[in-house]
Structures are given as C-alpha cells and as structure tokens.
Amino acid sequence: MKIYDCIVIGAGVVGTSIFNKLTRIGKTCLLLDKASDVATGASKANSGIVHAGYDPKPESLKAKLNVRGNKLYPQICQRLGVKLNHCGALVVGNDLEKIESLHQRAKLNGVKTEIWGKQQIQNKVPCINDDINSALYAVDSYVVSPYLFTISLADEAILNGGEIALEEDLISVKKKDCFEITTKKGTYYSNHIINSAGAGYNDVAKILGTEQKPLEFRRGEYFVFDKTYNLDVPCTIFPLPSVVSKGILVTPTVDGNFLVGPTSDESDDCTKVTSKGLQKIKENVMTTIKGINFKKSIRQFSGIRVICGNDFVIEKSKLVDGVINLAGLCSPALTSAPAIAEMVLDLLGYENKELDNLKQIEPYVMFKDKPKDEQQKLLATDENYKNIVCKCEKITKGDILFALNRPLKVHSVDGVKRRTNAGMGGCQGGFCFPKVVENIAQENGIEFEKVLKENRGSEVAVGEIREVHHD
C-alpha cells in the first residue's frame, strides 16, 4: 500500500502548481482530476495575463500572492521553456483621480507603475480611442499560455516522480491513520489532501467532510482574433476597473493573436457563449480601442470564475485535519499560482527547499519555431517533420507525435491543440481535425471513433459508416 504525502484534487493551474512544487521538494504526490487533461476548467479559458499586482487591495492574500507570483513567473517559465511575453499593461481612462489612486495602491503593493499622458499612450498603442487622455502603465505585466504553462508544470512534475490520475470520479474519502480515497477506478492513500477543485470545490468538500463555501460563479466571454488580422495590440489594455471586474480588456496572446473580453455575468457552471455577452464586449471595447473589426474574430469562448467573498480562501480545514481548502481562486489566481503553492507548502509545514537533482523537461517548441540547424537535423532523421497536419499554424506530424509522447499522456484532440496549436488558426481545425484524430488513434493504439475531443462523452464519431441505424 503506497501512501502519498499528498493528494491534490483538481488539476487546474493552482493544483498543478502545488503538485509540481511538492515533487520539487521531494514529496510523493498524486494529482487527481475528473477531466481527461490538466487545465480544462478555468485554467484554459481566461485572459492569460500575469498581472503586475497594482489592483488587489493592499495586505490582502490576493495582493501578496499576486505580487509574489508575478516575481516567480519569469524563472519558472524559463525553466519550463514556456513563452512569457513581457508586454506590459495599460489601464486607460480619463478619471485622473482614479488613476492616481491606483498608482498609490500599486506603490503600497510594491508594484512598479507609471502615469502616462495622451501622447505617450498613443505612441505605444496607435489604435487607442482618441478620447483617452491618461493611463497607468504597469511595467511588469506579462502574457502566458495558461494551459501550456499548466501542462508543462505537470510534465515536469511527472518527470520528477509525481503521479497523475485523470478521468477519476471521487466516490468517498475515509480518514483512519491516513486518508483513503476511493474513486470509480481504485483506491489511493495519502497523509494530506488539497482541495483545489475550482468550480467543483463544494462537491469535493462534501465528500471530504470539510467546510462548504458560498461560491459565486461568474462567466467571462471572449473574442479571439485571427493572427493575420494586423491590428497592433502591443500590450494589455484595461479600462479603469469596476467593482465586479477588471472590465473589457484587449490583450495580445503569446501566439501572436489578441483577445477581447471578458464579460462578467452571474452564471451557473456552464461555459457557454451568449449573444448578449458578445454584444456587451463589442460595445464596451469601443471606449478603449477604436476600429476593431469583429469579422476578424475566429472564435468566441467563455470561462467560469469562481468567487468566494473578496479574497482567496487558502486555509487548513478546521473540520478535517490534514486537508487544505482552496476556494474562490478567481483572478489573479493564474498569476498567484506559484505563490499559492509556496503558501500551501507552508501550511503543510514543509520547508521550501528544492532537491538538487531535479530533471528538466524538453520545452514545447514546434518545428516551425525551432532554429534552422535543429530543423535540418530533424528533417534528416524524422520523416514526420515533412508531413503537414495543420496548415494554418504550420504544425507537422512530428510535432503532433512529440505532444503525444510527453510525460503527461494526452489522448484528446483539444489536448493536442493546447500543446501544439493545431486547429487554432483561421480554419479552426476544419482541415486538420480528422488528421489529428487519425494521429491520436494510431499513436495511442485506439480506434478512430474512440478518440475524444475533450472529456469522456466527447467521442469524435459514433461508428463506422453503414453501421449506424436510427431507431
């Protein structure tokens, strides 16, 4: 019987950061999730911004963890080989008093900001609305691929001895000498449990017998624009924040396109896109940016933020000893994730001392982005790099196979898409979808129709032709 030091439930960016950190200090750890991949909830559907930290209320957990997380990102991304674009962020508006107070708040949080005038803003962002006269510029604001960051953390953790169990449905948890966690697939044992189940926090808490929290779900909808659309968005642009959210922002992605969103509407746990939400984005973005052609949008998506009061909840359970509760990890949770991992270590009483002999992953760099000499080497040794799968993103079969043979096994089309970008271009997988399915089926030794788009129940086909009959 293997007893893990820790079982982390919920493989979003926070759970995976904790999982990764635990393996780095030499703890045995299992990461559990009901989905077929890591980062399939809020962690895949957000703005991808590593916030500077001018916004959260000073002294709050959000402020402390945001600022600390922001400082940790460059070194972690460098270690993982994950792109981090140091693009900066502008908070624009004409209420100079509000901008001044945000500047003061930034100072209290220890965040570097500058107050900019009209000319400076227009030099940086030519497409800024002509009415905008002032802005706060946050120097150390970045963008990252939130899913590739999470995936790389998972890959690295596995390489360093961590274990992941996906497609797991939690049935019961008993506490004897240690926790006995029973799922539909098996039983696992551990000394500690971290509940980082995000939107599923209360479902897990119920089974654990720990504190239920009043959670509020907010849906944020976004537009994604085509890379070939040449509107220059050089940095993240926020309007002055409101009470409920940071407002409709425009931000570049690390992949070279840009996003506009999110809305912030009360919702259940359903990631749907609504005509109302999209309309709201179109109307509100005009106050900051002029002349966005929404016909150049290639996709709209939504993500769910889980809110629990005004601050993050990161605490030891008072009801069940050995459980850490993580609730309400909405923005800036992506930024804070590495710092939350450190804090959880502290709550568990572990010293933050990383092992010396840790392994490093090979970064996710697609063939098209590799240096010329490396490309030549691959072309000479592997025919698969001569085989085009996704023409919009220029992804080869070699890239797909690379993604399918990583420490964290992936068997869904969307999983491959998050790792390679295959299917993220103008045709949105219209041409490459069946090819990617075929590659997954071949490489993983499963039937074509059993390949998943994302989670269980999303099989890409219902059968062979001449086999299906409608009753």
Next chain:
Amino acid sequence: MINTDVLVIGGGPAGMAAALSASENGSKVVLVERDNILGGILNQCIHNGFGLHYFHEELTGPEFAYRFRKLVEADKNITVYTNTLVTKIGEKFVEVMGALGNERINAKAIVLAMGCHERTAGNINLCGTRPMGVLTAGTVQKMVNIDGKIVGKDVVILGSGDIGLIMARRLTLEGAKVHMVLEINQTSSGLRRNIMQCLEDFDIPLLFSHTVFEVVGRDRVEGIYYGEVDENFKPIESTRKFLKCDTVVLSVGLVPEMAVANFVKTSNITNGAVVNEFYQTEKGWLFSCGNILHVHDLVDNVALEAKQAGKFASLYASNKLLASDNVLEVEHSKDFSYALPATIFAGQGNTEIKFRLKAKIIKKTIVAKCGDVILGKKFVLAGVPGEMMSITFDKSGANKKISLEIV
C-alpha cells in the same frame, strides 16, 4: 533553391488547370500541394455532377480530379511537389516546408490557387457551448467519405450551402436522421438541383429566415435552441424552440485562403484578391484564380477560369503579356453584389465579366455599358444570388469605365 517560370500554389482543380495551361503556353511549371495527393476537395466529393461543362460528361469529384491528375502527371513541363506548404510569399519567390524541407522556390510568375476554407462557428459567432458535434460540412464530408466514420445520428444542418445540402443526403443514406436545414437568409445559396435531389427527395425540411440561437451540451451536442430571425438577422426570441440532436453541421459559406498572401489588395465582398482582366493582382507577378479569387458554384467554371489565369501567368513569365495603357474600371449598379475583374484593358476582342446578383430577378436584361454605348446584353429568365453569372462582349468600343446594369 528551385527555379521555375510559373509556380502554382494549390493542387486542386484550379491549380491543376492553371498548371496545365501554363505548360501548354510554353512555361516550365512547379505545382505545390499541401496534401499528399493532387485533387484538393474534389477527392472527398464522391457525389456526381462534375464535368458537365468541361468534359461534357457527368463525373464524380474523384473522377474529375483523376482526369486532371493524369494530365498533370503526363506533362513533362510540370513538376509536382505534394506535402508541400507555402509559408511565405515574397517578391517572385516562396518559402515552403514539408516534403522538400525548408526550401525556396523562385518563379517569374506565381498563381494563387489555394481555394477556400469553410466559415466556422467562430466566424458566425455561434452561441452556446463548444461540445463535440459542431462541425463544418466539409469536415463531415472528409470524415464520412474518406475516413468512413459516422459523426452523429441526429443531425441539424445550419446553412444551405451546397456542401451542407450534399451532406444532408449523404448522412441520411448512412442512416442518420437529418432533422432540418436552417437558413438565415430568405433564399438558399445552394444550387436548385441540390435542394431538389438532396432535401426534397428525402423530405428534409428547409426553413428560411431561421437560425441556431444556441448550442446545448457539455461534452457532446445535446440539442439546439433555434427559431426565426427578423430582417436584420436578429433572433426573434418568441419563436425560440428546442430540438434534441447530437450534431450541428455548418454550411455557412467559404473564405478564400488568403492568409499567406494577405499583403495583396482584396475585395470586401469576395475576400479574394482584386484582379484585372488577366487575373493579375496589383503585384504584376502574382495571379489568382478559382475559389481563392471568388467562390464558384461549379468546378467546371473553376477549371475554365484557372486555364485563363495559367495562360496569362505563362505569358507574363515570358514577357509576352501585353496590356494597353488604357485601363478601364468595371463598375456595377446596386443590383449586383460584385463584378470581376475590377479592370479591363482597352483593345480588341471579347472579354468576360463574372458577377453575382444581390436579389432574385425574373425576365430581365443585364447590360454592359460604356457611357451610353451598350457593349453587351444578356437576357436572364431567372437569376438568383446563389448562382454566379457572366456576360461576354466585344470590348473594342470601350474607352472609359464599363458598368453593369439591369434594364
């Protein structure tokens, strides 16, 4: 480094026809295709109805492609590179990746013949969730006809484009229930014969002024909310209904594959390049034809157009493309959505203008005029926006703007 006279990008019907024609006119031709076989989308179009105009017999898509492929393969002046993707187009050269590795191809003239991709759920801002089961018609066609897989059992088709209509029939024959085709417009952009043979013959309802309001389902499509739209295409909420289904097939139009050539001036209507009478873009060495120029209804017309473009590219490559300095702009009245080419060179001989109507017309005459002089007339018994039309006339009388009008 590879050098050639004419480089044709895209090995579908347009590319093959352009390559053959450039070769016939004496050029050394390189044809690059991103897939591993020539033929393009024709390879998955296993229904018949192709070739009536070009080969004077009725062929299936793969048969039509096969005939062209044999001609291309037999042509010693054409070098074909399959599995080759153009990643960049520069001044008289391209960069490719794929089977050739990282290679550069220099050419005196380049022909764009990459066709289109389908408009996506994102392009039409489709609301609701993003489960498995929302697919474009061409993707479904590939999965059914090439991979031999059935994508769903209860199907709704959004948009009445030709591929959607063809797939309504195909999926029905494979045992799926196609509940309905929803068309946001008041008329279909599909061919009349396809509406009859693919929908009416199978009792599949076609609902005009209807659209999908919302897709429902977390992992797999579980149904749709649908209903009527008003004259501004806005959903009328009071008509909202639910239908259980597991698949939504999108057939909502095509987008020319101009991403790699986005430096060229394009038309806001066709989204293809702006070309002159010679299918020449503003970059003299760059030509465009087939669906990447404007979406055609019939592959036969694609091939005929590409044949012309291939000839002009060949002439350009050998410095024999002679054009008058007198460039006549082509205009059209509000009755037309577009007319192509954008300009015609003054001179002798016949010329052709292709166009689409904005609305249906019955028993009207379309004229090409230059000032008050009528250059050509065409009587139309019944014309619809879904059908590309053309008018051919002697241009020798033209010395200024040519305009298309309905009289």
